Amino acid sequence: MSCPPLKKALQDKASPDGVPKVYGWCPGALRPMMSGDGLVVRIRAPLGRLSQEHARGLAQLSQHFGNGLIDLSARANLQMRGVAPDQHATLIQGLRGLDLVDQDAAVEARRNLLLTPFWKVGDDSHRIACDLAQALSQAQDLDLPGKFGFAIDCGNRPVLANAAADIRLERQGKQILLVADGADKGLPVSPEDAAEAAIALARWFLAQGGAPEGRGRMQTLIARRGPPAPHSSPRATSAPQPPLGFSATGRLVALEFGQIRAEALAALAEAGALRLTPWRMLLVENAQNLAPLPGLILDATDPRLQVSACTGAPGCLQALSATRDLARDLAPHLPNGAHLHLSGCAKGCAHSDSADLVLTATGPDTFNLIHHGKAGDQPLKETLSADTLRATPAILTEGS
Ligand code: SF4
The missing domain is CATH 3.30.413.10 (Sulfite Reductase Hemoprotein, domain 1)
Incomplete structure (x- = not known):
C-alpha cells in the first residue's frame, strides 16, 4: 500500500553522517510520523483534558489499532504508538467518534496549545484557550512552522514558563501579559482581547521573517531583533514545576518515562477525568486515593x-x-x-x-x-x- 509517512520514514532513516535527523515538524493524528514500532499518532485533546469516556475510548483504540503504549509528550499531547499504516484510517474514524480529532491536518497543526492543568471552567485560562482554539481553527492563512505553539498560563500560580512555547499568555497581577518567547517583557492585554492579540503576534513573527523556508522559532527571532516595541512591561517570575501530590484541581501523578499502558490509562480514569501536563504527569481531577498501577508513580521520592x-x-x-x-x-x-x-x-x-x-x-x-x-x-x-x-x-x- 502507498503510505506517505512510511515512505518518508524509510528515506529519513538513512543518516550517512550519523547525525540525528531534525524533522522540523510534529506528528498529529491526521499527519502521523513513522517510528521504529509503527506510526506515532499524536492526539491534541481539547483543553488538554480527557473525560473518562475519552480515556476509556482511547485505551480501547490503542489496544486495537496500536501496540497498547501511550506516550505523554513534552507539549502535553498523547501519542499512540505502534499503529500499522493500513489501520490508520479506521483509527481516525474511532478518534472522530470520540471528538478527539480536528477537521483537517492544517487546523490540527495550528491548534498547538498548551494550557495550565490548573484551569477552572470560566476562568481566564479556560476562556482564552477556547477563544484561541476557535481563532486558530479559522485562521486559514496563518502558515506557522510545525513546532510553533502557544502557552496559556493565566492562573494565580503560573507554571509553564519552562515548557516549550513561542507565544505565552501569563498572569501579571490582575492583567494578562502577552509574551514573545525569549523576551523578558510583554504586552498587557485584557482576557477578552488575549486570543486576538496572540494571533496578531504570530502574524508579526511571520512578517518579520521568523520562519524562512517554513521553519523557525520565536526565541530565535527575538534574539535577533527583540520583541515588538509596545512589549515593555516586565514579566512576573513564574513558579517552578509543581510536585506530585494534591491541588485544588486534583492529584498529580507521574508516568514512568512519560509512558502508560492503555489498560492502566483506562484504570486511572476510573478515579476521574485526566488533565495532561508537559511534565510527564497527569492530573486526575478530584482524586484522593489511587490504587497503584504499572508505570504510575505516586511517591515523590521514587x-x-x-x-x-x-x-x-x-x-x-x-x-x-x-x-x-x-x-x-x-x-x-x-x-x-x-x-x-x-x-x-x-x-x-x-x-x-x-x-x-x-x-x-x-x-x-x-x-x-x-x-x-x-x-x-x-x-x-x-x-x-x-x-x-x-x-x-x-x-x-x-x-x-
Ligand atoms: S527518541 Fe531517542 S533515539 Fe530517537 S531521535 Fe530522540 S533521542 Fe534519538
Whole structure:
C-alpha cells in the first residue's frame, strides 16, 4: 500500500553522517510520523483534558489499532504508538467518534496549545484557550512552522514558563501579559482581547521573517531583533514545576518515562477525568486515593523521577541502543537530587536542557558519559557498556 509517512520514514532513516535527523515538524493524528514500532499518532485533546469516556475510548483504540503504549509528550499531547499504516484510517474514524480529532491536518497543526492543568471552567485560562482554539481553527492563512505553539498560563500560580512555547499568555497581577518567547517583557492585554492579540503576534513573527523556508522559532527571532516595541512591561517570575501530590484541581501523578499502558490509562480514569501536563504527569481531577498501577508513580521520592529516557531502540528509528531498562536499573544508584538523562542518540529528545549526568548511546551497547551537559556534548568517558554501568554505577559520578 502507498503510505506517505512510511515512505518518508524509510528515506529519513538513512543518516550517512550519523547525525540525528531534525524533522522540523510534529506528528498529529491526521499527519502521523513513522517510528521504529509503527506510526506515532499524536492526539491534541481539547483543553488538554480527557473525560473518562475519552480515556476509556482511547485505551480501547490503542489496544486495537496500536501496540497498547501511550506516550505523554513534552507539549502535553498523547501519542499512540505502534499503529500499522493500513489501520490508520479506521483509527481516525474511532478518534472522530470520540471528538478527539480536528477537521483537517492544517487546523490540527495550528491548534498547538498548551494550557495550565490548573484551569477552572470560566476562568481566564479556560476562556482564552477556547477563544484561541476557535481563532486558530479559522485562521486559514496563518502558515506557522510545525513546532510553533502557544502557552496559556493565566492562573494565580503560573507554571509553564519552562515548557516549550513561542507565544505565552501569563498572569501579571490582575492583567494578562502577552509574551514573545525569549523576551523578558510583554504586552498587557485584557482576557477578552488575549486570543486576538496572540494571533496578531504570530502574524508579526511571520512578517518579520521568523520562519524562512517554513521553519523557525520565536526565541530565535527575538534574539535577533527583540520583541515588538509596545512589549515593555516586565514579566512576573513564574513558579517552578509543581510536585506530585494534591491541588485544588486534583492529584498529580507521574508516568514512568512519560509512558502508560492503555489498560492502566483506562484504570486511572476510573478515579476521574485526566488533565495532561508537559511534565510527564497527569492530573486526575478530584482524586484522593489511587490504587497503584504499572508505570504510575505516586511517591515523590521514587527514584524513577530522577531519570529521563527516550523511546530508544527498537521503538525509534534513529536509536543506537535500548535506553529505558538501563535507566530504570541505574535510578536507585543516583545521588539525591541528581538527574540522569539516558538518550538513544545525540538528539536528546527526552530532556532538552542540561542534566547532571547524561548517557548517550553511541552504538548497540555503548554509551558516552557526560557531566552537566546535553546528549550531544563532549563526553567525559566513552564506550561504556550497559553491563559495566549496571555492575559499577559509581562510574557515573566519578570525577564530578
Ligand atoms: S533521542 Fe531517542 S527518541 Fe530522540 S531521535 Fe534519538 S533515539 Fe530517537
